[in-house]
Amino acid sequence: MTTTSRPPEVLRAPLVVEFPFTRSLGPVQSAFLTGLRERTVLGVRTTDGKVLVPPVEYDPATADEIRDLVEVAATGTVTTWAWNPRPRPGQPLDTPFAWVLVQLDGADTALLHALDAPGPDAVRTGLRVRVRWAARREGAITDIACFEPDDTAPGARRPAPHAGAFDDPVTGIVAPARLDYTYSPGAAQSRYINALAERRTVGERCPSCRKVYVPPRGACPTCGIATDEQVEVGPAGTVTTYCIVNIKAKNLDVEVPYVYAHIALDGAGLALHGRIAGIPYDQVRMGLRVEPVWTDSPTGGRFPDHYRPTGEPDAEYDTYKELI
Amino acid sequence: MTDTTKTTHKEPVAVVGIGQTKHVAARRDVSIAGLVREAARRALDDAELNWPDIDAVVIGKAPDFFEGVMMPELYLADALGAVGKPMLRVHTAGSVGGSTALVAANLVASRVHGTVLTLAFEKQSESNAMWGLSLPVPFQQPLLAGAGGFFAPHVRAYMRRTGAPDTVGSLVAYKDRRNALKNPYAHLHEHDITLEKVQASPMLWDPVRYSETCPSSDGACAMILTDRAGAARSPRPPAWMLGGAMRSEPTLFAGKNFVSPQAGKDCAADVYRQARITDPRREIDAVEMYVPFSWYEPMWLENLGFADEGEGWKLTEAGVTELDGDLPVNMSGGVLSTNPIGASGMIRFAEAALQVRGQAGEHQVEGARKVLGHAYGGGSQFFSMWLVGAEPPTR
Numbered sequence: 001m002t003t004t005s006r007p008p009e010v011l012r013a014p015l016v017v018e019f020p021f022t023r024s025l026g027p028v029q030s031a032f033l034t035g036l037r038e039r040t041v042l043g044v045r046t047t048d049g050k051v052l053v054p055p056v057e058y059d060p061a062t063a064d065e066i067r068d069l070v071e072v073a074a075t076g077t078v079t080t081w082a083w084n085p086r087p088r089p090g091q092p093l094d095t096p097f098a099w100v101l102v103q104l105d106g107a108d109t110a111l112l113h114a115l116d117a118p119g120p121d122a123v124r125t126g127l128r129v130r131v132r133w134a135a136r137r138e139g140a141i142t143d144i145a146c147f148e149p150d151d152t153a154p155g156a157r158r159p160a161p162h163a164g165a166f167d168d169p170v171t172g173i174v175a176p177a178r179l180d181y182t183y184s185p186g187a188a189q190s191r192y193i194n195a196l197a198e199r200r201t202v203g204e205r206c207p208s209c210r211k212v213y214v215p216p217r218g219a220c221p222t223c224g225i226a227t228d229e230q231v232e233v234g235p236a237g238t239v240t241t242y243c244i245v246n247i248k249a250k251n252l253d254v255e256v257p258y259v260y261a262h263i264a265l266d267g268a269g270l271a272l273h274g275r276i277a278g279i280p281y282d283q284v285r286m287g288l289r290v291e292p293v294w295t296d297s298p299t300g301g302r303f304p305d306h307y308r309p310t311g312e313p314d315a316e317y318d319t320y321k322e323l324i
Numbered sequence: 325m326t327d328t329t330k331t332t333h334k335e336p337v338a339v340v341g342i343g344q345t346k347h348v349a350a351r352r353d354v355s356i357a358g359l360v361r362e363a364a365r366r367a368l369d370d371a372e373l374n375w376p377d378i379d380a381v382v383i384g385k386a387p388d389f390f391e392g393v394m395m396p397e398l399y400l401a402d403a404l405g406a407v408g409k410p411m412l413r414v415h416t417a418g419s420v421g422g423s424t425a426l427v428a429a430n431l432v433a434s435r436v437h438g439t440v441l442t443l444a445f446e447k448q449s450e451s452n453a454m455w456g457l458s459l460p461v462p463f464q465q466p467l468l469a470g471a472g473g474f475f476a477p478h479v480r481a482y483m484r485r486t487g488a489p490d491t492v493g494s495l496v497a498y499k500d501r502r503n504a505l506k507n508p509y510a511h512l513h514e515h516d517i518t519l520e521k522v523q524a525s526p527m528l529w530d531p532v533r534y535s536e537t538c539p540s541s542d543g544a545c546a547m548i549l550t551d552r553a554g555a556a557r558s559p560r561p562p563a564w565m566l567g568g569a570m571r572s573e574p575t576l577f578a579g580k581n582f583v584s585p586q587a588g589k590d591c592a593a594d595v596y597r598q599a600r601i602t603d604p605r606r607e608i609d610a611v612e613m614y615v616p617f618s619w620y621e622p623m624w625l626e627n628l629g630f631a632d633e634g635e636g637w638k639l640t641e642a643g644v645t646e647l648d649g650d651l652p653v654n655m656s657g658g659v660l661s662t663n664p665i666g667a668s669g670m671i672r673f674a675e676a677a678l679q680v681r682g683q684a685g686e687h688q689v690e691g692a693r694k695v696l697g698h699a700y701g702g703g704s705q706f707f708s709m710w711l712v713g714a715e716p717p718t719r
Contacts, residue, residue: 013462021392022450026355056402057357063375063405065361171352177392183462193463211578221574241484243476244530245469252466257530260469262477269578273465286484303465317484324481324583 011190015183020176028057030171031069031164036143039133042069042162043107051159053107070159072106074131075152079103079110083120092146098123102147105155114146128152139170188218191230196302199294203268205229211269234265237307238315239288240324244281259284263307264323271323278308287314334433336716338555338562339677341371341548347511347662350449351542356393357403360445363544364404367441371548372559375405378548379437384414384424384444386666389459391451404441416572418614418701420444421669422708425547426568429710432549433565439554445544446664453540453665469529472537472617474703476529478582479619483531485583488622488637490531494522495640496618497536497660503647504657506686511541511662536618536660543664545671552716563677566694566717567598568710575703582704588627591707595696596629599711604629604696608711610652610679610689612672613698616659621645625653628698628709647687655679655687669699673710680714 025033028044032055035042044055045068052060059066081100087093092114100123101110116132117123130150137143185193188204192215195202203212204227206220212231219226242261259281262271276284278293289312292304343366345351351359360383368374381397381404388394397406397413404411414424421444428442454470469476483490498519504510505517525535555562571591573580592604601607613628615621622636630651631639639645645653654660656675659668676697678684689695693714700707 011463015460015462017389017459019389019392019452019455024352024355024447024450026353026358029355057355058361058402058405060402060407063402063407175392185463189463206578209578213578221577222579241477241481243469243473243480243532244527245473246526246530247470247472247528249470260473260477260529270576270580286480302463321485322579324485 009190010184010187011193012182012184015181016178017181018176018178020174022172023175024172025170026057027067027164028055028069030169031166033139033141033143033173034166034169035164036141037137037139037170038166039074040162041072041074041104041131042164043072043159044069045159050108051106052109053104053111069162069164070106071162072104072159073155074104075150075155076102076104076107076129077154078115078123078125078127078129080125081115081123083123092142097146100129100147102129106159113144116146116148122149128154140173186218188216188227192216193302200232201234201265202230202232205231212267214265214268214270214272231267233267234292236289236291236310236312237263237265237268238320239276239284239286239290240264240271240320241286242276242284244284257281261307262324263290264320274304275306276308277306285314287317287320289313289315335435335551337429337432337565338550338552338558338716339547339565339681339712340550340555340558340560340562341367341369341373341546342674342678342683343367343370343546344509344671344674345543346509347541347543347664349511349540349542351447352449356445356447356450357400359447359542360400360443360544360546361403363445363546364441364443367546367548370560373439373548378405378409378439378441380410380431380440381406382412382414382424382428382431382440382442384420384666384670386420386446386451386453387415387417387456389456390453390665391447404443410437416570416701416706416708418616418665419669419699419706419708420701421545421667421671422673422697422699422710423570423669423706425549425670425673426570426708426710428547428549429565429568432551435551439548439550441546441548442670443544443546444667444670446666447542448540448664449542472529472532475617476532478704479617480531482583482619482623486634486637489641491523492622492637492640493531493536493618494519494533496615496621496645497522499646500615500618500654500658500660501535503655503687504661506647507656507661508685509662510657511539511543512657532617532619538616538659538663539661541662541664543662543667545667545674547670547674547677555716560683561681561714563680563712563714564716566711566713567595567601569594569598570706570708572706575705583623584627584633585704585707587705588624588700588707589629591709592628595709595711599694599713599717601711605631605651608651608694608696609692610655611696611698612654612656612658612675613696614659614669614672614700615654616663618660621653624698628696647689652689655684655689669701669708672699673697676710677712680712
């Protein structure tokens with residue numbers, strides 16, 4: 001394996017987007033999930049008498065509000081399936097299993113879940129299965145650990161009416177969402193970011209309107225033309241406008257109040273954003289001349305930590321009013 | 325076919341049903357399906373229609389990351405009676421409620437469908453807009469200030485450009501919060517609000533104070549749009565769309581005017597051209613505009629052509645935009661009193677329609693005949709607007 005000391009042409013890095021969303025369940029899903037906690041599988045009867053498992057709040061055919069809950073069996077029949085040879089993290093089983101649609105005895109629709117089976121040869125449409133309950137249940141679809149083969153005959157069981165009332169019902173769930181991306185800022189921004197590592201701010205000029213874009217996006221958004229001429233801007237610039245932030249932001253190690261400013265670096269066609277320090281926050285003003293302060297801290301990254309006054313006289317309003 | 329039909333290219337569009345939920349901080353008693361259903365059912369009841377009367381459904385919501393609902397058109401089809409019908413989703417950030425209504429209106433105007441249900445929603449209590457707006461994108465500088473911090477420098481720029489006194493923002497907030505007291509669906513009902521309290525509230529992103537910012541709300545808004553035949557059957561007076569337009573521009577570009585974006589000016593001009601409005605200040609009776617931070621009222625008054633550049637704040641200061649003023653703005657209490665983000669634009673459109681139908685209750689502007697609904701979103705880059713009237717369009 002060879003290595004190269006040259007920076008890659010285009011930067012890449014992992015981006016994980018992850019958040020635990022909460023969900024209020026409403027009456028039907030609340031009864032369904034609480035029922036699972038109590039080893040009871042509930043469905044809902046539609047206007048024309050079909051039993052839907054899992055239940056829904058509104059009739060897919062008539063759009064009627066449906067609240068007529070019924071209990072169905074914990075045994076059923078596989079209506080179709082697909083073998084999953086390589087389970088991914090977070091799936092119901094960590095050994096190979098079958099995804100199955102199971103029509104529970106008493107239900108008219110099928111429920112998607114996992115079937116624990118030794119191999120695809122052991123699975124077929126029409127296979128009889130039963131719920132394997134999780135040892136610890138909390139009111140979630142995972143209270144059904146999975147399905148497993150069963151030798152009971154198909155039941156002619158009629159679904160029994162159920163009030164859906166349980167002690168201490170589950171009213172909400174937390175649904176973690178996670179997306180894994182490989183992020184690339186593209187060639188133009190890679191050039192910009194790599195120049196920042198050398199403490200230079202390099203924009204790109206539009207060949208048509210002659211404006212210098214910082215950061216560059218590879219094309220001028222106004223003219224729609226590729227930008228390729230690189231132009232170093234700054235290092236000093238002018239505060240075009242700002243606000244004083246009095247709310248402490250999460251994950252930002254800066255004491256409040258601080259000044260968040262739009263700064264037009266000399267030669268740039270538009271302002272970028274940065275923090276102003278080295279001056280009391282209440283003395284910052286539009287037109288203030290500033291310069292970047294770079295730090296060597298590992299978290300300082302490639303961007304200036306903040307901007308500080310240069311000591312020059314303030315810029316005249318007319319010189320930057322078009323950049324606000 | 326009548327003569328009118330021969331001379332017009334578009335089918336006139338009427339609003340015959342409007343439904344909102346009572347907007348609150350958290351609706352833990354309903355699922356998202358239950359929330360949208362409530363608004364849609366109220367709109368149907370208002371129009372005295374039922375699910376089979378609807379030909380298509382157009383839905384809008386906030387950006388996907390805000391609440392982790394990636395395909396609302398799939399997940400909410402049964403709650404909205406859309407099974408077996410066309411259903412589609414619109415997405416233009418904060419302006420989405422307005423854009424969604426316009427897409428639905430265009431389906432009627434083009435005679436693709438006769439009667440369309442349009443709906444927008446947000447459950448901010450189950451989402452996280454701040455997080456959704458600040459994903460940790462590699463190599464990028466972390467956002468230093470949040471949503472308020474994004475808009476506050478533009479407010480300062482407006483103050484600098486116009487010389488507006490720094491009290492104008494508090495006047496807007498005080499007015500909108502009082503108007504909300506007359507709107508049973510508004511989220512914030514601050515019965516003890518005073519101007520002094522607004523002005524004494526903490527400075528969050530100087531120059532923007534806490535009381536000059538919008539709340540986080542759970543809510544939904546729905547409308548039934550229909551053609552002339554549908555309007556003729558309407559049990560209550562319809563609101564007629566006289567003009568509608570959308571415009572967009574990039575978030576950032578050299579020459580962007582954040583105080584008064586060109587896309588907003590162009591969007592308003594298109595609406596006025598369609599509606600044959602030449603003097604909006606005189607010809608339009610009231611406005612429901614998207615004001616998430618109080619200072620955006622004077623800013624949009626200029627952007628929408630109700631005041632010359634630099635003069636918007638004078639209308640606010642003179643009381644022109646009060647409920648009993650000459651040009652009432654945000655009679656409902658506005659976004660400052662109710663902000664289910666995805667629905668906020670549609671609420672503006674619906675409230676404009678309520679006014680010209682004479683159905684706005686305690687916050688009704690007497691004799692309102694032409695009212696503008698306005699929404700914007702993203703980094704002041706998406707605009708959607710409609711003008712509705714008590715009378716159908718004349719051409």
